[in-house]
Amino acid sequence: MKKEVQQLVDKGVMLPLMEEFYSIQGEGFHKGTAAYFIRVGGCDVGCHWCDVKESWNAELHPPTAIEAIVENAAKYSKTIVITGGEPLTWDMEPLTEMLKEKGMQTHIETSGAYKLTGIWDWICLSPKKMKLPTEEVYKAANELKVIVFNNDDFRFAEEQAAKVGPDCILYLQPEWSKREKMSPLIVDYVMQNPKWKVSLQTHKYLNIP
């Protein structure tokens, strides 16, 4: 990458854009709501079951000016979901400031592993054991969405729930490849521990992006 472009990416005024699409939020609190998704490349958290491993290497995704991203997004929806990759790899301040100026609702999907930047109407925190969230993002999270791949993830979920604020909504979401095995266990767990709710990746059942 050219030095000038790298500097703009470092400032968050250009971002490695993997894809953008208009769809329905499939997961968590806002599931069922139409939203425009902006998928920013770059993640080194390394979840072995990640369903977008193509996003990890930021260099494969073209640095894109945030003006262009925002102008395009505004044509589709008032609700914008910033995901990745790990969006907090980058400074989210310039992008979200511009989205807020246009009156958009800004939502983020994040592991919380890096410094929390940006102006957010909704923060979905999905913590990962390999790189735990920063202390500040626990306090700011509106929903906690723990992925259940095996039994130890129930223990991890409780440990993570102890760190979020009192109004944070708690979700257990089956890891997609383990959904047949883990979904019945999640159902039992939620009935026994009703502070939790079930979240499914409904977009995958609907065959939409």
Ligand SMILES: C[S@@+](CC[C@H](N)C(=O)[O-])C[C@H]1O[C@@H](n2cnc3c(N)ncnc32)[C@H](O)[C@@H]1O
């Ligand atoms: C691809 S990640 C991108 C955002 C951010 N890096 C994160 O992990 O939150 C978007 C959401 O999908 C979840 N996810 C990724 N792979 C999954 C899988 N195989 N099954 C279920 N959920 C998955 C993540 O936990 C996260 O909540």
Ligand SMILES: Nc1nc2[nH]cc(C(=O)O)c2c(=O)[nH]1
């Ligand atoms: N429809 C749809 N909903 C989603 N919610 C979170 C997603 C993500 O990959 O971050 C996602 C996604 O990829 N598609």
Ligand code: SF4
């Ligand atoms: S943190 Fe998110 S994008 Fe990164 S590997 Fe894990 S699920 Fe994939």
Ligand SMILES: [Mg+2]
């Ligand atoms: Mg997804």
